[in-house]
Amino acid sequence: MEYILIIISAIFVNxxxxxxxxxxxxxxxxxxxxxxxxxxxxxxxxxxxLATLVTYLFQYYxxxxxxxxxxxxxxxxxxxxxxxxxxxxVLKKVSPALYQALGIFLPLITTNCAVLGVALMVxxxxxxxxxxxHMLNLGESVVFAFAxxxxxxxxxxxxxxxxxxxxxxxxxxxxxxxxxxxxxxxILAMAFMGFSGLV
Amino acid sequence: xxxxxxxxxxTLCLFAVCIVSSAxxxxxxxxxxxxxxxxxxxxxxxxxxxxxxxxxxxPVADTIEVAxxxxxxxxxxxxxxxxxxxxxxxxxxxxxxxxLMVGITADRVIYNTTxxxxxxxxxxxxxxxxxxxxxxxxxxxxxxKKLTVKKDGGDIDAITASTITxxxxxxxxxxxxxxxxxxxxxxxxxxxxxxxxxxxxxxxGAEDSGNIQEIK
Amino acid sequence: xxxxxxxTKGFVKExxxxxxxxGMCPTLATTTSAINGMSMGLATVFVLVLSNMAISAxxxxxxxxxxxxxxxxxxxxxxxxxxLVMQAFTPDIYETLGLFIPLIVVNCIVLGRxxxxxxxxxxxxxxxxxxxxxxxxxxxxxLLGLVREILGSGSAFGYKFIAGDGILVFVLxxxxxxxxxxxxVLFKKVTAKKGE
Numbered sequence: 001m002e003y004i005l006i007i008i009s010a011i012f013v014n015x016x017x018x019x020x021x022x023x024x025x026x027x028x029x030x031x032x033x034x035x036x037x038x039x040x041x042x043x044x045x046x047x048x049x050l051a052t053l054v055t056y057l058f059q060y061y062x063x064x065x066x067x068x069x070x071x072x073x074x075x076x077x078x079x080x081x082x083x084x085x086x087x088x089x090v091l092k093k094v095s096p097a098l099y100q101a102l103g104i105f106l107p108l109i110t111t112n113c114a115v116l117g118v119a120l121m122v123x124x125x126x127x128x129x130x131x132x133x134h135m136l137n138l139g140e141s142v143v144f145a146f147a148x149x150x151x152x153x154x155x156x157x158x159x160x161x162x163x164x165x166x167x168x169x170x171x172x173x174x175x176x177x178x179x180x181x182x183x184x185x186x187i188l189a190m191a192f193m194g195f196s197g198l199v
Numbered sequence: 200x201x202x203x204x205x206x207x208x209x210t211l212c213l214f215a216v217c218i219v220s221s222a223x224x225x226x227x228x229x230x231x232x233x234x235x236x237x238x239x240x241x242x243x244x245x246x247x248x249x250x251x252x253x254x255x256x257x258p259v260a261d262t263i264e265v266a267x268x269x270x271x272x273x274x275x276x277x278x279x280x281x282x283x284x285x286x287x288x289x290x291x292x293x294x295x296x297x298x299l300m301v302g303i304t305a306d307r308v309i310y311n312t313t314x315x316x317x318x319x320x321x322x323x324x325x326x327x328x329x330x331x332x333x334x335x336x337x338x339x340x341x342x343x344k345k346l347t348v349k350k351d352g353g354d355i356d357a358i359t360a361s362t363i364t365x366x367x368x369x370x371x372x373x374x375x376x377x378x379x380x381x382x383x384x385x386x387x388x389x390x391x392x393x394x395x396x397x398x399x400x401x402x403x404g405a406e407d408s409g410n411i412q413e414i415k
Numbered sequence: 416x417x418x419x420x421x422x423t424k425g426f427v428k429e430x431x432x433x434x435x436x437x438g439m440c441p442t443l444a445t446t447t448s449a450i451n452g453m454s455m456g457l458a459t460v461f462v463l464v465l466s467n468m469a470i471s472a473x474x475x476x477x478x479x480x481x482x483x484x485x486x487x488x489x490x491x492x493x494x495x496x497x498x499l500v501m502q503a504f505t506p507d508i509y510e511t512l513g514l515f516i517p518l519i520v521v522n523c524i525v526l527g528r529x530x531x532x533x534x535x536x537x538x539x540x541x542x543x544x545x546x547x548x549x550x551x552x553x554x555x556x557x558l559l560g561l562v563r564e565i566l567g568s569g570s571a572f573g574y575k576f577i578a579g580d581g582i583l584v585f586v587l588x589x590x591x592x593x594x595x596x597x598x599x600v601l602f603k604k605v606t607a608k609k610g611e
Contacts, residue, residue: 019588021444025523028439070228070499073517074220074491081484110487113440113521120517126296174603178436179596186592193589196293196320204480212477216485220492227496234503242506316510321447321586322568 003143006127010147012195016114017155018188023114027156028181030105032167037160041153043102045146047087047109048118051080052145055119056138076119081110114152118145159188243273243300250302250311251275251283258285263382270378281305284382286375287315292367294318297327299368301336301375307383309339312372317364324364332358332365336372346373421543425551431524432555433602438524441515442556443591449572452560454508455515456553461497462519463552464545466490467533471541474534486529491520524552555598562594 016022023044030036055076063069088106091099109115122141126134136144162184171180202208247258254275262271272286282305289298295318302310312333319325326332335355339346347353348365357365431437438459445455469489477485498516501509509516519525528548533541564570567585569577584590 021440021588021591022518024439024443025437028436070495071221071224073495073498073520074224074488077487077491077520078484081487111521111523111526113518116521117514117518120514124514174600175596179600179603182592182596182599186589186596189589189592190584193587202476202478204478208478209481213481213485213488216473216477216488220488224492224495224499227499231499231503235499238503238506322580322583 002140006140006144007147007150010144011151011154012192015151015155015192015195016118016148017152018185018192020117022117023112023152026105026108026112027159027185028178030108031156031160031163031181034157034160034164036105037156038153039101040105040108041149041156043105043109044112044114044152045149046102047080047084047106048115048149048152049142049146050087051083051115052119052122053138053142054083055079056122056141059123072120072123073116077110077116080115080119084110114148118148155188155192159185162188246300246313246315247273247275247285247302249313250300251285252302252304252310253277254282263378263385265374265378265381270374272378272382274382283310284379286378286382288371288374288378290367290371290374292317292319293324293361293363294320297364297367297371299371299375301372303375303379307340307342307376307379309336309341309372309376312336312368319361319364324358324361326358326361327364327368332356332368336368339372341373341376346376418540418543421540422547422550425544425547425549426554427551427606429548430551430555430602431548432552432559433599434606436599437527438522438552440518441522442559443588443595445512445515446556446560446563446591446594447586448564448568448570449557449561451511452556452558453553454505455512456549456556458497458501458512458516459519459522459524459552460546460549462490462493463525463528463549464542465493465496466525467528467541467545468538469493470529471533471536471538482534483526483530486526486534487520490525490529494520524548559591559594559598562598563590566590566594 010016014020017024017027026040026044030040058075058079059069059072063072063075084106088099091102091106122136122144127136127140127144159181163181166180166184175183202212244258252275255277258273258275260271260273262269264270270286270288272284274281275283275285284303284305286301286303287298288301289296291297297317297319298315299312300315301312304310314328314333317325317327319327345353346355346369348355348357348362348369350357350362351366353369355365355369425431427434429435432439432442441455441459446452466486466489470486473485473489474482494517497519498509501516528544532544536544561571563585564572565581567581567583567587567590569575569579569581582590585594
């Protein structure tokens with residue numbers, strides 16, 4: 001039951017893009033076409049889940065025992081950068097097809113704040129799923145990370161679909177490009193607000 | 200670039216950057232550790248001072264387990280007798296935990312409450328920090344009034360359109376009252392429950408005499 | 416380019432928010448009020464100036480292939496210093512901005528300036544560039560925060576001038592996108608006229 005709450009909350013209610021404003025750069029940058037949005041979402045999904053798993057273990061088995069939690073930010077970003085590099089190398093060797101699809105997005109992901117954001121969130125924030133506020137355990141963290149990235153993908157793909165339609169219409173000159181995209185995002189965020197109170 | 204990208208150079212460079220950064224951070228950490236502790240301490244102490252009556256000396260920190268949850272609480276005393284308890288309790292709000300510092304006097308009346316942390320919706324639930332809502336809990340006697348929102352048959356006016364936050368606030372306060380009962384029955388176990396009320400009476404007296412002394 | 420120009424260009428011509436559209440995450444997330452926006456902007460200025468200076472000073476010694484990881488470590492170090500200092504001296508602001516302080520590490524503006532300016536210019540010029548871009552960013556965040564605060568809660572810099580609530584949606588997520596969209600359009604209009 002708790003896992004279901006985590007999943008619904010992370011995808012719909014606390015959508016990482018539309019409610020928490022993390023990962024806006026790729027949201028605005030690569031959402032022109034549906035196909036690139038799908039590719040980016042896939043890559044983010046993969047990296048967020050993996051990065052959260054590794055940083056969670058690093059936090060509780062290295063930083064906390066050594067009493068150097070203040071090194072969190074620097075350690076996490078290094079881990080994420082290294083992971084992204086590794087995923088790139090492994091993917092190139094193991095599955096060239098998948099690399100073709102996701103490869104170009106991988107370097108962009110290091111500086112996607114959703115990745116670092118989720119990694120930091122699971123080790124610093126108390127969550128309230130199913131009763132008393134508590135820190136997430138490993139299983140919950142990974143589920144939370146995966147669900148968050150699904151939420152990222154959902155918002156991203158919906159948004160790309162909308163933008164493809166908007167591109168076919170006449171837009172006032174001053175609104176061309178990013179401003180009309182932001183207005184669209186605003187309406188999409190309003191739609192997602194309808195989910196609030198669900199969990 | 201002046202330096203070649205040979206494997207040796209790259210390793211050395213990254214190693215050096217990491218070492219220097221870590222050393223720098225360790226230094227800053229050592230310098231700021233004390234102010235950070237002081238800031239946290241001051242924050243807790245300010246919260247305590249807001250929610251309990253006037254006291255002497257430092258609040259004594261302790262924790263107690265009630266219904267499987269550990270609650271930190273602080274006992275404040277005057278003239279050697281406890282005059283109040285500041286209890287940290289939290290409940291699930293709309294956007295996350297709502298954590299409060301609840302002050303309860305020795306005669307089981309809520310003296311005041313303050314929000315330690317909350318992440319409720321700005322403009323709606325976040326209004327729970329404002330006196331219009333939080334003020335209701337000032338001098339609230341849980342023995343004569345009910346600690347639930349009016350919608351649930353209690354005596355608390357909920358914030359407009361933020362029943363969940365209001366409920367969370369009331370629940371946290373109610374939890375603190377339960378903690379208070381556990382603390383009082385625990386610490387005064389030797390004196391028995393009647394002793395506790397007697398002690399409370401004495402404290403009132405002590406407080407009065409304290410005030411008189413101040414007036415002099 | 417003179418030092419003054421280095422500082423002023425970030426205000427309009429290369430304004431990181433309105434004209435380059437960088438650093439959108441903190442721009443949208445922390446501008447629920449003018450004060451919050453300004454605090455976030457100033458926190459970024461701190462990191463931007465120091466990391467620009469450090470990267471400019473060390474760039475000749477960093478091999479080209481590992482420069483990005485090296486810059487990230489340098490930036491992360493300054494961000495952590497900022498976190499510690501804020502926790503010690505401005506704990507309230509630190510708590511309000513929350514997660515977005517450590518997330519300065521992945522703010523494209525900081526790494527962008529390191530890559531585009533600091534690693535090929537002198538320390539003093541890089542510092543000026545950091546101040547310029549940083550102030551431009553702070554200006555943008557404060558303005559967006561002010562607009563959202565006026566419309567959303569009927570106050571400016573915490574000073575309330577109407578009784579009751581404002582148009583609440585401007586404090587919430589959709590209002591952030593909407594307010595930014597209109598500010599960018601206004602900015603485009605104003606600068607386009609200047610250019611003619």
